[in-house]
Amino acid sequence: MNPFTTLAARACPLPLANVDTDQLVPARFLKRSRATGYGGFLLHDLRFGADGQAKSVLPLDDPRYKGAQILVARRNFGGGSSREGAVYALADFGIRCIIAPSFGDIFSSNCVMNGLLPARVKESDAEALLAHLEQFAGAAINVDLEAQRIVCGNRVYDFSIDSFFKTKLLNGWDDVDVTLSFSEEMQAFQSRDAAERPWARPIRADRGD
Template sequence: MTPFRVLTATACPLPVVNVDTDQLIPARFMSRPRSAGYGDFLLHDLRAGPDGAPRPDFPLNRPERAGAGILVARRNFGSGSSREAAAYALVDGGFRCVIAPSFGDIFSSNAVNNGLLPARLEEAAVEALLAWLEAGGREVTVDLEALTVAAGEGRWTFAVDPVWRTKLLNGWSDVDLTLSHAAAIEAFAEADRGRRPWAWLPEGTAARP
């Protein structure tokens, strides 16, 4: 994954609570392969009317929000089912950060594993940011190293799990995170061989399948 450090991008307001994973990517679109992309189906049933035509008043369809890389929403974003495709849809739709007061736990984990930052900002700060965006504000800067969000004259501190922060800053998967401790793991194994030699197979002995 591409490391996430500082992102300055167009932000899109989504002043809705409880945006769940079925809204982020309706289940009927999840049969396609990951390589085909999910961005076209992001928030499909909110962005489009019954005839499939885009709703011109929906935030993501507004011309001034084209190419947005940051989404700002209200509390409990990403609740619902555990479908990882919800994170796929956001990433494929061009987003690298979602700012909200709270997130679904599984969604947050899926987001981080796909290089998407779930930044938890206090509710009052989110409301101020939404108001600024609705008044015509556009560009927001998210600094993962400093844990800050800046927009216009506003500047706020956000929260994210420290392990997830480390993964995002380095562009690491869970395997990469484990490998970053390789020296400590090897040192522990070497010491454990000395403490408990009976627990280790003799050198060159293959383990039974």
């Protein structure tokens, strides 16, 4: 996974609250192979009718926001079930950062596991960002994870993120990488434990036991 340090990219407003994981990617698409990408399933039932025709133009489909890598939404984004496919849909659509006042807990974890930044801002700041992006369609936002700062237009906003999530994103670590970062400590424990409790070690022929 690539480290996430800073991102300067076009941002897209999604002025909706309580967008749950079933809306982000309907369950019927979860059996599809990810090899062909989940991006086309993102918010499918809000964007398309049963006949597959576009039924409304969400900002995601507005040409002015084409190529956006940052999504700004309202509170409780990604609530609901713990389907990782919701994050796949966002990632495969090209989104690398979601800015909102709050997120589903498991959704946040899944974002970080896939290299996406869930940046929590005050509700008033989310509304200010949405208003700016609607007024200046196609505007870019600068996100600095180390400083936990967002720059949009002539305003600066702070955001919060779990410190463990921040460490994983800055280093590009998944859970295996986190475990391996403690390799020296684990080796030291194994050596100490072998000396203090030799009777607890398994019998192994290659050790002459």
